[in-house]
Amino acid sequence: MKFGLAAYLTLLPLGAHSFHLPSSTSSSTTTRSTSTQLYQFGTLGFDTANLYSRSEEEQIKTRNEVMSYLSEIAQSSPPVVLRKHLGSTVVISGFNPEEAASQEILAFLNNEFSPHLSDTFKKIIAHVDDVKVGKKRLIGRNARYTGLLDKLDFTQSESEGALPTVVQLEGVSSWVAHVAGGDLSKLEDIVAVAEGAESVKNVAILVSGAQNVKGEELKQVEEMMKSKATTFEYTLVVVPEWNDEPEANCAFGIVNVTDVVDDAPFGEDVGSFSREESLRIITEALAIDKAAGKCVVATAAPDAKSLETYLVQGMREIGFDRLQEVEHMVTRGVKGYNEMLATEKEGVAWEKAPEPTDEELALEAASKEERMVLMRQKRQDTEKEEELKALATEWAKREFLRKSLKRRIPIGEEEFIEIVWDRAMFEADLKYRTMMGLAVNESEERAQFKEDQKARKAAAYKKEQDRWNNLSTEDIEPPEQTTAVTFGGM
Incomplete structure (x- = not known):
C-alpha cells in the first residue's frame, strides 16, 4: 500500500507540528560557503558544504596555512650553513x-x-x-x-x-x-x-x-x-x-x-x-x-592534530631533507610559526584586507599545490640522482677490487671509476629500480646498453678519423718561426 505525502502527514502525532520541511523561499535561510564546498562541489556531484565539522575545517585551514608557510621558507631560505671547525x-x-x-x-x-x-x-x-x-x-x-x-x-x-x-x-x-x-x-x-x-x-x-x-x-x-x-x-x-x-x-x-x-x-x-x-x-x-x-x-x-605534526609532516611532504628539518625545528619550530602569525596580525591590524572570493581562493590553492608538487619532484629527482651516484661509485669500487685481485691494474681507483662510469650508472639504475620494485628486463636492457656503447664508440672513432683525415701539413708540422729576435736593442 502506498501513501501520498498528505496522507502521511495526517498520521503524524500532534507534536509533529515542530517538524518543518526546508523552504527554498524562506528569507531566513542562509548558505555557509566554505573552502570544503568550493573544492568538493562539482567533483562529487552534490553540495558537500557540511561534509566536515567546524573543528575539522579549522584543522584543514591550519594545515594549509602551515604548508604555505613552509613553501615560502623552502623558496626563500638559503642552504643549511655548516660549522666551519668540525675538523676531521x-x-x-x-x-x-x-x-x-x-x-x-x-x-x-x-x-x-x-x-x-x-x-x-x-x-x-x-x-x-x-x-x-x-x-x-x-x-x-x-x-x-x-x-x-x-x-x-x-x-x-x-x-x-x-x-x-x-x-x-x-x-x-x-x-x-x-x-x-x-x-x-x-x-x-x-x-x-x-x-x-x-x-x-x-x-x-x-x-x-x-x-x-x-x-x-x-x-x-x-x-x-x-x-x-x-x-x-x-x-x-x-x-x-x-x-x-x-x-x-x-x-x-x-x-x-x-x-x-x-x-x-x-x-x-x-x-x-x-x-x-x-x-x-x-x-x-x-x-x-x-x-x-x-x-x-x-x-x-x-597527536595528528598538533602544530608539531603539521610542521614535520609538511616539511617531509615538500621535500626537506633531515638536515633542513632538524635545523628548522631547532631554530624556529612551533614558536617560530606562532611568532610569524603574531607578526602578520600586528602588521594588518590597522587595515582589514578584503575577503578573497571563491575563485581567488581556488586559484591560490591550485598555484600553491603546483609549486609544492614541482618542489617535491625536484627534490625527489635530486635525491634519486645522489643515490644513483652513490650506488654507481659503490659498484665501480667493487669492480676495481675484483679486477685488481685477478691481475695488477696499471691505473688508480679514481681513474678506473671515471673510465667505467657509464657502466656503473647503468648498473646503479638497474639496482635502484629493482629496490623500488619497478619493472626491470635485465637481459634486454643489458643487450641494448651494449649496442648503445658500440654505437657511441663507433661515432667517437668516426669523429676522430675525420679529424685526422682533415689535418693539413701545417697542423702536423707547424712552420718554423722566421721573425728575427733581437737582444739588447741590437
Whole structure:
C-alpha cells in the first residue's frame, strides 16, 4: 500500500507540528560557503558544504596555512650553513657497545647519504670502558661494507663510565657525548674537559632519560654552559626515556630551555622518545651552524592534530631533507610559526584586507599545490640522482677490487671509476629500480646498453678519423718561426 505525502502527514502525532520541511523561499535561510564546498562541489556531484565539522575545517585551514608557510621558507631560505671547525676527527663517549645506540650513532656519523658528516669525519673514535668488547660489538660485516672499519678507532676509559681525558682528546675536533639517566651533574665535567682540550671546537651533548628533570635545573645548566664554555661551540639536546621506534616514525617538537615550564619541561604527558630520532637530531645539530649555543628539549608529538605534526609532516611532504628539518625545528619550530602569525596580525591590524572570493581562493590553492608538487619532484629527482651516484661509485669500487685481485691494474681507483662510469650508472639504475620494485628486463636492457656503447664508440672513432683525415701539413708540422729576435736593442 502506498501513501501520498498528505496522507502521511495526517498520521503524524500532534507534536509533529515542530517538524518543518526546508523552504527554498524562506528569507531566513542562509548558505555557509566554505573552502570544503568550493573544492568538493562539482567533483562529487552534490553540495558537500557540511561534509566536515567546524573543528575539522579549522584543522584543514591550519594545515594549509602551515604548508604555505613552509613553501615560502623552502623558496626563500638559503642552504643549511655548516660549522666551519668540525675538523676531521670526532669522538663519541657515553655509549655502551652492548646496546644498540652505539652502533646507531656510528651509522649516523658514517652515513653515505649524509656527506656533510661522512665525508667530513675521516676518523671516528669510540671511547669505551672495554676496548675488546667495543671491537667485538662494533666491528662487523656492516662496518667493513660501509667503510667504517677504515675510520673507527678506540680509546679506553680510566674507570667505568669515565669521560675521555684531555690527553685522549688531543687532535679531536668534535665530540658527541651521551649522558644517560638524565644526570645533569655530568655536564659541568664535560665542559671542563672540553675546555682543557685545545683541539676540541664542537661538542654535542645528548641527555636521555631526563623525564624527571625540572625546568629550573635545565635553566641552571644552560647558564653554566653559557658562562664556562668559552673555547668551543656546544649544543645540548635533552630527551625523556628512550623507546625503540625508528626515526621519522613520529613527529617531534623542540623547545628552547629558556621557554620550558619549570614543573613540566616535557609537557603534562611526558611519554618517551625515539632513540634513533634523538641520535639523528644530535648528530645533525653537531654540523648545523645555527644550532651552536642552543640548549633544547625534544619531545614526541604523536597527536595528528598538533602544530608539531603539521610542521614535520609538511616539511617531509615538500621535500626537506633531515638536515633542513632538524635545523628548522631547532631554530624556529612551533614558536617560530606562532611568532610569524603574531607578526602578520600586528602588521594588518590597522587595515582589514578584503575577503578573497571563491575563485581567488581556488586559484591560490591550485598555484600553491603546483609549486609544492614541482618542489617535491625536484627534490625527489635530486635525491634519486645522489643515490644513483652513490650506488654507481659503490659498484665501480667493487669492480676495481675484483679486477685488481685477478691481475695488477696499471691505473688508480679514481681513474678506473671515471673510465667505467657509464657502466656503473647503468648498473646503479638497474639496482635502484629493482629496490623500488619497478619493472626491470635485465637481459634486454643489458643487450641494448651494449649496442648503445658500440654505437657511441663507433661515432667517437668516426669523429676522430675525420679529424685526422682533415689535418693539413701545417697542423702536423707547424712552420718554423722566421721573425728575427733581437737582444739588447741590437
